[in-house]
Amino acid sequence: MAKYETTVRGDFSAVLNKITDGILNGSFTASLEDSSDFRSGDARCSVRVFERYSYMGSNRVSLNVTVFQNGGDPIKVSAITSGGSQAMFFKVNTLGEEAFLDKLKEILE
Numbered sequence: 001m002a003k004y005e006t007t008v009r010g011d012f013s014a015v016l017n018k019i020t021d022g023i024l025n026g027s028f029t030a031s032l033e034d035s036s037d038f039r040s041g042d043a044r045c046s047v048r049v050f051e052r053y054s055y056m057g058s059n060r061v062s063l064n065v066t067v068f069q070n071g072g073d074p075i076k077v078s079a080i081t082s083g084g085s086q087a088m089f090f091k092v093n094t095l096g097e098e099a100f101l102d103k104l105k106e107i108l109e
Contacts, residue, residue, distance in 0.1 A: 002081045002097045007074045008108055015075050016046050016067050022107035023063065029053035033062070042071035051083075054096025059083065061096045063104065079104050 008015055024030050030052040038045045050063040061083045068076045081097035 002101045004077075004079045004101050004105060006077050006105075006108060008077060009074050012044050012046075012067070012069045012075060015077075016048075019065055019067070019077075019104065019107055020048060023048075023050050023065075023103060026103045026107075027052045044069050050100075052100060054099070059096065061100050063100045065104065077108065 020032065024032060030050055033049045033051050035049070036047045045066065045068045048065045048067075050065070051060055052063075053059075054061045061081055064080050064082075066076075066078045068078075079101060081100050083097070
């Protein structure tokens with residue numbers, strides 16, 4: 001499992017669309033598995049679950065992205081990957097997870 005958290009500025013919807021489009025266009029095996037959106041007063045929270053095939057690990061990995069903003073505050077982004085290990089008891093070969101997370105970092109930086 002790999003994790004990345006950052007704070008960005010901008011329009012909430014534009015940031016969310018940039019993430020979604022960037023992930024889906026970044027790999028022909030990437031898919032948006034599910035999504036959820038919440039709003040309470042001035043606070044917004046969106047969750048996106050992506051999946052893609054990892055050639056390095058010969059398996060599928062998932063990327064869960066949460067985007068949160070309260071009013072005009074900066075936008076918080078939290079991303080966690082999973083599913084990239086081939087071992088039964090230990091995490092081995094997590095290169096696919098790291099590569100998926102690196103794609104998100106590239107989109108946001």
